[in-house]
Each structure stands twice: as C-alpha cells, then as structure tokens.
Amino acid sequence: MKEFVFIMLFLCTILSLFGIFLYHCHTLRIMRRLEEMIDAAIDGSFSEHTFDESRLSALESRFAKYLSASETSFKNTTMEKDKIKTLISDISHQTKTPVSNILLYSELLAEQDLPEESRQYISALTVQAEKLKFLIISLVKLSRLETGILTLSPQKTPVLPMLENLAAQYAHPAKEKRLTLSISEPESLYNLSAVFDEKWTAEAVGNLIDNAVKYTEQGKITISVIPYEIFLCIRIGDTGIGIPEQEHTKIFSRFYRSGSVHEKPGVGIGLFLAREIVTLEGGYMKVSSRPGKGSVFSVYLPL
Amino acid sequence: MAILSTTNLKKIYGNGENAVHALDGVTLSIEPGEFTAIIGTSGSGKSTLLHMLGGLDRPTSGSVTVDGKDIFSLKDEALTIFRRRKIGFVFQNYNLVPVLNVYENIVLPIQLDGNEPDAAYIDNIIETLGLSEKLSNLPNNLSGGQQQRVAIARAIASKPAIILADEPTGNLDSKTSQDVLGLLKLTSKKFSQTIVMITHNEEIAQLADRIIRIEDGKIVTRENM
Numbered sequence: 001m002k003e004f005v006f007i008m009l010f011l012c013t014i015l016s017l018f019g020i021f022l023y024h025c026h027t028l029r030i031m032r033r034l035e036e037m038i039d040a041a042i043d044g045s046f047s048e049h050t051f052d053e054s055r056l057s058a059l060e061s062r063f064a065k066y067l068s069a070s071e072t073s074f075k076n077t078t079m080e081k082d083k084i085k086t087l088i089s090d091i092s093h094q095t096k097t098p099v100s101n102i103l104l105y106s107e108l109l110a111e112q113d114l115p116e117e118s119r120q121y122i123s124a125l126t127v128q129a130e131k132l133k134f135l136i137i138s139l140v141k142l143s144r145l146e147t148g149i150l151t152l153s154p155q156k157t158p159v160l161p162m163l164e165n166l167a168a169q170y171a172h173p174a175k176e177k178r179l180t181l182s183i184s185e186p187e188s189l190y191n192l193s194a195v196f197d198e199k200w201t202a203e204a205v206g207n208l209i210d211n212a213v214k215y216t217e218q219g220k221i222t223i224s225v226i227p228y229e230i231f232l233c234i235r236i237g238d239t240g241i242g243i244p245e246q247e248h249t250k251i252f253s254r255f256y257r258s259g260s261v262h263e264k265p266g267v268g269i270g271l272f273l274a275r276e277i278v279t280l281e282g283g284y285m286k287v288s289s290r291p292g293k294g295s296v297f298s299v300y301l302p303l
Numbered sequence: 304m305a306i307l308s309t310t311n312l313k314k315i316y317g318n319g320e321n322a323v324h325a326l327d328g329v330t331l332s333i334e335p336g337e338f339t340a341i342i343g344t345s346g347s348g349k350s351t352l353l354h355m356l357g358g359l360d361r362p363t364s365g366s367v368t369v370d371g372k373d374i375f376s377l378k379d380e381a382l383t384i385f386r387r388r389k390i391g392f393v394f395q396n397y398n399l400v401p402v403l404n405v406y407e408n409i410v411l412p413i414q415l416d417g418n419e420p421d422a423a424y425i426d427n428i429i430e431t432l433g434l435s436e437k438l439s440n441l442p443n444n445l446s447g448g449q450q451q452r453v454a455i456a457r458a459i460a461s462k463p464a465i466i467l468a469d470e471p472t473g474n475l476d477s478k479t480s481q482d483v484l485g486l487l488k489l490t491s492k493k494f495s496q497t498i499v500m501i502t503h504n505e506e507i508a509q510l511a512d513r514i515i516r517i518e519d520g521k522i523v524t525r526e527n528m
Binding site: 047048050051052053055057058061062065068069071072075 | 370371372377380381382384385388416417418462464493494495
C-alpha cells in the first residue's frame with residue numbers, strides 16, 4: 001500500500017514536471033515567434049504566417065493591421081508636407097517676375113517730372129518693393145534648401161579669403177555709419193580652414209555681418225576666428241543695441257523680429273536662414289548678448 | 304507591390320461540348336489603395352472573377368495572390384480565416400444572417416475574430432448609411448435597399464485591407480448610391496483600403512480610379528483615369 005502511494009506520487013511528479021516542460025516549450029515558441037515578428041517589422045518584411053483560430057494568429061493579424069495603419073499615416077503626413085513645400089516654392093517662384101516688374105516701373109516712374117508729394121510715394125513704393133523682393137529671394141533659398149533641391153557640398157576650405165571678401169562687401173555700409181569693420185589678426189588666420197560650403201556659408205556669415213551693421217549705431221564690428229579641437233569658430237562681435245536674454249532663442253525662428261527693432265528695415269529671415277545653412281553643414285550657432293552691451297554671434301564649423 | 308493580382312485565371316464550368324468558359328485567362332494586378340471598377344454585361348464573368356479574387360471559389364487553373372500570399376495554397380479553414388481578416392464582401396444577394404438583427408449582422412465578422420467593435424466608428428457608418436432606426440430589425444423586415452446598406456456596413460466595419468463589392472448600389476436610389484460610394488472612397492482613403500467593385504452602371508464606374516472591362520471572361524480594355 002505504501003509502495004503504491006509512493007509510486008503514484010512519483011508518477012504525479014513526473015507528469016507535472018513533464019507538463020511544466022511542455023508549457024515552457026510552448027511559451028518559448030510564442031516568444032520566438034513574437035521576436036521574429038518584431039524583427040520582420042523592423043526590416044519592413046512582416047507578413048502573416050498562419051491563419052487559424054489561435055490567439056497568436058489573431059495577434060499577427062492585428063499587428064499587420066497596425067503596421068499598415070502607421071504606414072498609411074506616415075505616407076499621408078509626408079504627402080501633406082510635400083504639398084506645403086510645393087506651395088511655398090510655387091509662391092516664391094511665381095511672384096519673382098511681377099515684383100521685378102514693379103521695381104522696374106517704379107524706377108521709370110521716378111524718372112518722370114512729378115510733384116514732390118508723388119515723389120515721396122514713389123520712393124516709399126520702391127522701398128516696399130525692394131523689401132518684398134528680398135523676402136521672396138530668401139524664401140526661394142529657404143524652400144530650395146528645405147526641399148533638398150539645392151544641396152550643400154561642404155569641403156575643406158580656408159576661411160580667410162571668404163572673410164576678406166565679406167569684410168570688403170560690407171565695408172561701404174559700415175563706413176556710411178562710421179563703424180569700424182575689421183578682421184582681428186588676419187595674419188594668424190592663413191593656415192586655418194574648416195569643412196564648409198563656401199557660397200552658402202558666406203551667405204550665413206554675411207547675414208550676421210549685415211545684422212551687426214544694421215543694429216550698431218557707433219563703435220566697431222570685429223570678425224575673429226578661434227580654432228578648437230573639432231570646430232572652427234567664426235565670431236562676429238558688435239557694440240550695438242544687444243538682445244535681451246529671453247529673446248536669444250526666438251531670434252533664430254522664422255519671421256521673428258524683436259520689438260526693439262521694428263523701425264529698422266528687415267523681414268526676420270536672415271538668422272533663420274543662417275542657422276539652417278550652418279546646421280546642414282554639421283555646425284551650429286550661438287549668441288551671447290546683453291541689451292546695450294553689443295552682441296557676439298558665433299558660427300561653429302566642423303574641421 | 305500589388306496587393307491583389309491574378310495570373311492567367313480560368314474557370315470552366317462543365318466539360319466537353321457543354322464547357323462554359325466563365326473566365327478565360329484573366330491577368331490583372333491592383334495596387335494598394337486603388338479603387339477599381341469592373342464593368343461588363345450580365346454573364347461576362349465579372350461576378351465569377353470577384354469570387355475568385357476573394358477566394359470564395361477555386362479556379363480551374365491560374366492563381367490569385369493577395370498581399371503576397373497565393374490564397375489557393377491555403378487550406379480551406381485557413382482561407383476562411385484569411386478572408387475574414389483581410390477582405391470585406393458586399394454580395395449581390397446581401398447574404399445577411401436571418402436570425403441576427405441589423406446591428407449583430409454588422410459586427411459579426413469583428414466578433415468572430417474575438418475583437419471588440421470600434422463603437423464610434425460603427426456608429427458613424429450606421430449614421431452615414433441611414434440605418435440608425437433599423438438596428439434591432441431582422442433582415443427579412445427590411446427592404447432590398449436597406450439590406451444592401453447593412454451588407455455594406457458589415458463589409459467596412461472591420462476595416463479590411465480589401466473590399467470586394469458586387470453591385471453594391473444596385474438597389475439604391477441615385478442619391479444614396481452617391482453617399483455610399485462617397486463613404487467607401489472616404490474610408491478607403493483613410494485606412495488605405497483597396498476596393499474592387501462590380502457594376503454595370505457607367506456613371507458609377509466613372510468614380511473609380513481605374514476601370515476594367517470584361518467580356519466573355521476576358522479583359523478587353525483598361526482605362527487609367
């Protein structure tokens with residue numbers, strides 16, 4: 001009797017161990033299938049394996065549905081984005097010609113014999129048209145950069161020639177405001193180079209110098225270059241009106257203009273464009289400034 | 304990649320002298336999200352083609368591939384489940400379950416799969432199809448047009464990847480037809496569903512992205528709109 005109980009107990013133990021083993025195998029199989037499913041989804045090659053009444057098969061179907069739904073919503077977002085980009089570039093391109101014509105006719109009009117009052121209106125008209133033209137040119141540049149129609153081709157380039165060109169280009173407007181525009185210690189910059197696209201970087205740095213000239217009433221604008229371990233820093237320092245700290249991040253956004261500069265000409269796209277260009281080159285931009293103490297804009301270009 | 308394709312699909316009823324070639328070598332492929340209309344006269348083989356596309360009937364020769372899978376390589380039971388999960392049907396003769404009321408008929412395919420119906424979505428469908436008042440009626444208390452609308456609601460309720468519809472607006476007035484097709488197009492855009500619709504109405508076929516004409520079991524022209 002005792003032996004019988006013992007044998008039964010032993011058999012039960014064996015059976016339950018066997019059951020546990022089977023369950024373990026089953027769980028392992030499910031886990032393996034789940035892993036396979038997720039791997040296939042990452043590859044983008046997921047398809048349903050089995051069609052039966054098991055819960056795993058139902059899960060596969062639901063997973064497939066989820067994947068196709070997220071793919072659909074991704075496609076829709078991309079399509080909407082593309083539409084917006086096309087719209088922007090259409091607007092930019094299609095408005096170019098009429099604006100040029102407005103400028104042309106207002107110049108022709110200014111050459112006529114006109115009363116003084118009309119002359120004022122015409123010059124206001126010209127200023128506004130110039131502004132519109134600048135805005136549209138900037139938008140065209142932006143939309144081309146953003147849609148990838150224009151790609152930057154950064155190459156190892158010496159910085160001094162570009163900076164000298166820019167300094168020469170802005171020497172005249174600076175002189176008109178009696179500002180000193182200079183490159184600090186140019187002789188030490190001969191060997192310095194960084195990886196950047198010369199044409200577009202000149203555009204970005206040019207925008208910074210343009211701003212410095214625009215927002216400085218007296219003093220000087222200094223362009224300096226500091227080599228670091230992995231970046232080369234180009235600094236544009238001025239002694240202008242400065243920017244309060246709470247606006248330091250806002251000034252880089254599209255069409256943002258600080259309240260203190262509303263009377264100055266400009267559309268608020270220069271800094272945005274500059275940062276866009278520098279970021280596409282793998283660099284970054286920084287600003288340090290306080291109201292009344294001038295500003296320093298730094299462009300970090302990869303070496 | 305095509306979501307639905309057939310290669311040299313043939314269906315022959317009877318044999319010898321009396322053999323009828325219902326489908327005589329149909330090869331077509333339909334892209335995901337496409338809204339295709341199959342148009343043809345009565346007896347041209349369009350319903351047979353639709354039944355093959357949905358795996359309801361086995362062809363004499365040729366294959367049908369849905370979402371990369373040759374559906375006739377599946378066993379009958381697997382094929383049934385495949386159909387339930389992937390394809391929504393709107394049959395010409397509605398095929399509603401007579402002992403279930405309208406609402407139960409609509410959510411049946413979802414519940415068969417052990418899922419909970421998406422209440423807000425189904426309410427929206429019911430509203431659009433004008434079935435709100437009839438939810439607790441049994442199918443045999445409904446008119447033909449109403450039954451057809453229930454069949455359409457059932458087909459789209461489970462958001463299938465493919466909707467196969469056999470004359471889905473055959474019994475509807477023109478206003479409701481437009482609404483129903485509008486709903487079909489809208490949901491297909493939203494969930495990127497592929498729709499294949501049989502019709503003999505040229506006007507309705509014009510709403511599709513693509514028209515396939517079928518005559519004597521053969522495709523005659525394809526128009527890409």
